[in-house]
Amino acid sequence: MPTSLADIKDRLDHRIGEELMVISQAGRKKTTERHGILKETYPAVFVVDLDQDENSFERVSYSYTDILTKNIQVDFDEAANE
Template sequence: MPKTLKDIKHVLDSNLGKRLTLKANGGRRKTIERSGVLAETYPAVFVIELDQEENSFERVSYSYADILTETVQLTFFDETSGSMALSGQ
């Protein structure tokens, strides 16, 4: 798992356009699981376009600090090598 915000942003930049599964802390012992594509990265946040069959809204954004504090866990799927986890594993 990357140790700094800069490292996290660099890893996400290299995975733009890849499919992923998102696990996020929803509060009150609730975990949210969604799937989609990493669409964009900005200096402080990243944007995920969600699959429309499963979700009522199109996009979500999180900060790099959410990954650092393990509030958000991303698992990227790569067709050639299987899946790889970014954080929390």
């Protein structure tokens, strides 16, 4: 489990170009799932190019703080790597 923002960024830096799913809190008991590809990492945020079949917009960015505070969960698609 990552314990710092630098650790989270480092882990994501090594997975650029891979498919992932981002699960985010959309309310008290509601979550949203978005599928895409990890495109870029910056000092404070990372960018995901979204699957156009599922989403009305092309990209979304999240902060590393979102992962640390568990506002979002990032799961890499292990099936794509088999």
